[in-house]
Every structure is written in structure tokens, then in C-alpha cells.
Amino acid sequence: MNSAEYTFHGGIRPVEHKEDSNTTPIEMAPIPPMLVLPLQQHIGSAAQACVNTGEYVYKGQLIAQAADANGANVHASSSGHVVAIEPRLIAHPSGMQDTCVVIETDGLDAAIDASGYPNWQNLDRTELCNIVRWSGIVGLGGAGFPTDRKLNAKNIKTLVINGTECEPYITADDLCMRERAEAIIRGCEILKHIVGADSVIVGIEDNKPEAIESMGKAMPSSPDWKLVTFPTKYPSGGEKQLIEILTGRQVPRGGLPADIGIVCQNVGTALAVKEAIEDGKPLISRITTFTGQALSRRGNLEVRLGTPVSYLLDYMGYTEQKVPRLIMGGPMMGFILPDAGVPIVKTTNCILAPDSAELPLPKPAQPCIRCGFCAEACPATLLPQQLFWHSKSGNSDQLEKHALSDCIECGVCSYVCPSSIPLVQYFRAAKHEIRTHRAQQLQAEKALERFEARQQRLEREALEREATRAARKAAAKAKAEESSRFADEADPVQAAIERAKAKKARLIQQNQPGAQQNAETALQNLKAKLASQQSSLQQAEVDGKGDKIITALHASVSRLEQQIAESNTEASSQDAEK
């Protein structure tokens, strides 16, 4: 066991109230008549329900599947019938509803057949990571980041196990370490194997001597494993603060611990990983502290996820207060529950039910007197006073310059403020404002991109239309030319004229000298024809044919005689000319 050499800037030492709830062992909470399992119980994206209303589900059965890498599976925490998949009020500071799977339990607590991998050493890191992912494990310290995402990091040297539990009142990790140190260490070994770390550092605040002792006993005696204790100070349990205490190194701004070769996991998460891999038990229950003067019994319960808070408050003997205030989480970072009916989720480490004397309502805020206590106390070395002014004036550029995004919302500044200004509330609001504005800007950029793409498309289409129109015009013109040329060749009128011309030319040629022979031949032809017609006439008269034929033949003969006579006169006149 070592003592930490380093510390972090600022921090406070509030009244701990740990002994209120850490004197009794962890108790198994009874099965509630109704389980309400929200599809989203962590930071990230909601899961998708994979059961139907009316279906019977067993304990440990997958009821909602992660939709993407930031999602986490949800399993039934006891057996029974799914009676509804509908929006229900959930544990969220907004007091809004979200989709939940509602199971009416049958009290049998019948579990699905599941077997783990006690010989997990034989499995490779991807397979183990997949089991962790399937089991729906998220960080149980409070924020609830999907554990498998953290375990996928590369080049990890050190695994930090967070047993700090610095927030007042909460003793869930303390009790867990006291009673289940062996299992936690098994979990740490699995985690070490998965991330491929060389060393493991378990950090525990010195206000938990029993936990330190039992963890020390369970830990393998190897130079790679270190148990480090450090003085109690809030918020040493913050990931970045703990890493600084244990290693003296700071996580770069905007970066992750993985950037400096460190992965940090909560003891509760280590326990969940051990149960998932060695016992095949998905994350269906967690240890939650029930404390506060409004409860007659205070202590830690292992509760099924989805159990309504009101059911557990009854179990712990809750006396209704004049101004009922139920806080999920601790007094520093927790939020007031919108209703006692909301269910316990993966990130619920504590339910605080104070009476009015114990946690008085915050005093009205007074003007800032520029004392600078907040800057001295800020564990992220920010200047809350400056941030306060800029938050009030909505100056997001200055807020970013003063590194508002590095604020871990621990509430130390509000705690030390002598004017009781709710600083952290301003910072949360300002962070939200900046996020919203950024989302709007992103949307505007996307809209602009789409608008420009559309403009380009319209222009292109107009050009294409223009081009096709031009092409069509050109084609029509070409066709017209083609057909007119064809008409020159084949126009029947033109052809007839041509023919007539040719005939005329021939006739003129006949009248030229040298055509006499032709005329004589024609005369002979006519004479031959006359002879044949005369013989036909004689034949017709002999045969006694009809008058019509005889008359026609007579006319023909006389016409031929006339023609011959004309030809003769023509020829004689030509001769005379000669």
C-alpha cells in the first residue's frame, strides 16, 4: 500500500455523511411487482427494443439491443411478462419521458441458461470486449460511458481502478470493495488482460480503511499491482483528477486518458465485468446507496435495474417530507428526481432522501464580490468568476477561451461561493447554449451545402436541356437539307418536265437534216399499217362482222391514207426545198 505523491488543484472537504449508510452490509432488494427499464440508461444512444408486448422474458434475457457503437444493451432484470413498451417518466433532470420496457414480474426470477468463461485467459481481447458489450456494461461510477468503447483503446500502459467515491453520502463502492474485493480484483485482471496494460493502480481515499484493507488482501502481490491511498478531498474521484493524483500526469485538454496511455474504470464496473465474463451475468443489477434523514433505514441495496425508486423508498422506511426532495446521485453532482416513481438505472449510485434540515434549500444568490474562492477551489484550474460573467452575457467566444468545456460540473465553485451563486448551473446552461448553437450552425452548413448542390443540379439540368434542344434543332435542320436534296433527284413533277424536255429535244433532232431517212421509214411503217388495216377490213366484210367494227376500220384506213398523203406532201415539199 502506497500513499499518493501527487494531488490536484483546489477541491473541498465537505461533511462526509458516509457513516450514515456504511455500517450495514449490502442487502439484496426484493423483486418489485413492476420493472420499468428505460431503453437509454447511460450517455450515448438509445437501444432498440427486441421484445414485444405480452412476451414472457427471463431474467438476463436481452430485451433491447444497442443501435450503434455508443449504445448499450438492456436485459430483463427479473422474469415476467412485458406489459408495455411506452414512454415513461425516467430519472433525468429534464423530468421528461422516454421509451421504457415495462415488465410485470412473476416473482419466480427464472433466469436464462447462461454460462460464463471462467477460463477467459484463453479468449482474445476482441471476444472479451464483445462479451462486455453484449452484457450492456457502462461505467457505473456515474457518467455511464459504454465500457467496451473505453476498452477498445490502443497502447494502454496503465489501468486505473477508481475506488475513490469522493462525493458525500455515497458508500456503494465502499461496501462493494469491503464485501466483494476478490471479485473486483478478478474483474481488474480481466480488464488488464483486455486493455493489455502493464500495471494496475487501485486508488482509494483514506476515509475507507475497511475497503483498503480488504482490497489489499485480495490484490495479487506483484510489482505490477499497486494500491494507492490519498487524503479525502472532493472531487478526487473525477477521472482526470484521480489520474493526476495517482500518476502526476494531466490528461490534455479535450483529450481522453487513453491519450496518455491510461484507462480508468470504476470498481463497480470491474465487478460487473467479472460477473459478465466469468458468470455470464449481464448488467441487470447494481449496488445503490439509500441514505438521508428521511429514511428510517439507511444502507446499500443490490437493486435490480428498473426497480421504481418509490418501491425501494418504502422498503427503506421513507417518511414523506413537507417539501419532498429526492436526489439521484450525491448532494454535489446529483439532480432532483421529477417523481419517486422513476426507475433505478445503470448510473444510479445513490438515492438521497434528506429532510428539510439536512439539506436546506439553496440561499438566494448575492452579487459576486470577486473573492476568488471559486478559482482557488476549481479542480480543473478554471476561472469560474470569469466564466460566470461571460455566461451571463452569453459571450460564447470568451467562454471557449476560458475553457468552459473543461468544466467537470463538480459543483465545487457553487459550494465555496460566499454569495451562494449557483455557478455550476450557469455553466451547465452556457454549455447547453453553446451546444445548441453549434448544432444550429452545423445544420445551417448542411442546408447551405444542400442548397448549393441543388443550385448546381438545376444549372446542370438547364444546360443539359439547352444542349438537347440545340441538338434537336441541328438534327431537324440536317434532316431538312437531306430531304430537299432527295427531292431534286426524285421529284415526279421535275422528272416529267425532264422527260418532256428530252422528248422535245429528240423531236427537234428529228427535224434536223439527216432525219429524212427516219421520215421515209415512218412512211413505210404507215403504208404497212394501212395494208394490214385494209386486209383486216376486207376480212371483216367477208366475215360479216358488226357495223361498228367495219366503220372503225374504215375510219382507221382513211386516217392512215390521209397521214400517208400528208407525209408524201411533206417529203415532196422538202425535196422541193432542197
Next chain:
Amino acid sequence: MNMAEFFLNDLTQTVLVFLALGGLFGLLLGYASIRFKVEGDPIVEQINALLPQTQCGQCSHPGCRPYAEAIAQGEAINKCPPGGEDTIHRLADLLGVDPQPLDGEHGIEKPKTVAFIREAECIGCTKCIQACPVDAILGAAKLMHTVIAQECTGCDLCVEPCPVDCIDMIEVTTNIKTWGWEAPQNDGIIATDRMSGKAA
């Protein structure tokens, strides 16, 4: 004085040195103005970046960029209802002018909406598709159309052309994902501000 004396004279030397320096810097500036010439008007880009890009035309310009160009030419900055007071303040900050209230002629600031087509009533005329400035409506002739909600800027331009009036503009409400903490209210600047309400 002879030529040598003239050049050795302090005054002449000074004048010559400064003339040479002047010429040198002139050349340098001339080169820089060519080498580092800025294409387009950078202020238009900056103004355009502040506009909400709904492309709705409520400012009576055919899109956000034309309005940005008009503002750069000196047009009023209060003609953008979708941007609202927030955009007016940002524009005023950028341009160093006084923020004015939104010009009511161009519409009033409304909460963000998203178009929704009642699909059963859609006749598939594609008129809304042609009207959408950001191609956020999907569909084909004689087939049902639908709006891609994430891409819709809520510009209203599709509502008018619809012959069967089947497009609704639905207000975007806060859900558990978009919810955020609000800043503390009723925080008087001095203590007596807070007391005044009770004392009176």
C-alpha cells in the same frame, strides 16, 4: 559645391535613403497585393456564415447568399425572421452597427418548424419537391412524397404550392435529447432588486 560634395551631403543622403526605402516598400506592397489577392468579398462570406441558411426568401432575396451580398452593400440587417434577434445581434457585432428590432414586414420570429406531409393525402404532384430549396423532400411523380425531417430548414416554401394542402409545419419541441439546463432566473444585480418585489 561639386558632385562628390553633393552626394556626401547628409541631407541628400537621407533623402536618397528614404526614396530607396519608399521604392522598395512600394514594390513589396505591389507584389503582395498581387500575390495575396483575396478572391471575392470576404465580408459576404462572414455575413453568410451568420445567416441561418433556410433559403426561405422571406428577406425578399432569392436565398441567404444574395441577402448577405445585399447586407454587404448596406441593406438593413433585420430582415431575417428565421434567424431572429440572435442573428441580428451577431450581424450587428460583425458589422459594427446598432442592432435593430426585426422588421415585421418580412415576418415574425417563430419557433423552428419542420414540414410534414400527410402522406395519405399526397397526390404525388412533385410541386413541393420543386419548391424545396434544400432537396429535403423525397418522392416521384404520382408517388407519395415525404420530408426528410433532419434536412428540413422549416422555410415554409413547400406549403404554398401544394394543391391539396397536405403539408403541415410542425413545431420542433424539446425532447430528452435536446433538453438542456437553463440559467438561473430572478437573479437581481444587487440584493435590493430581489427584495423590492417582496417589500412592495
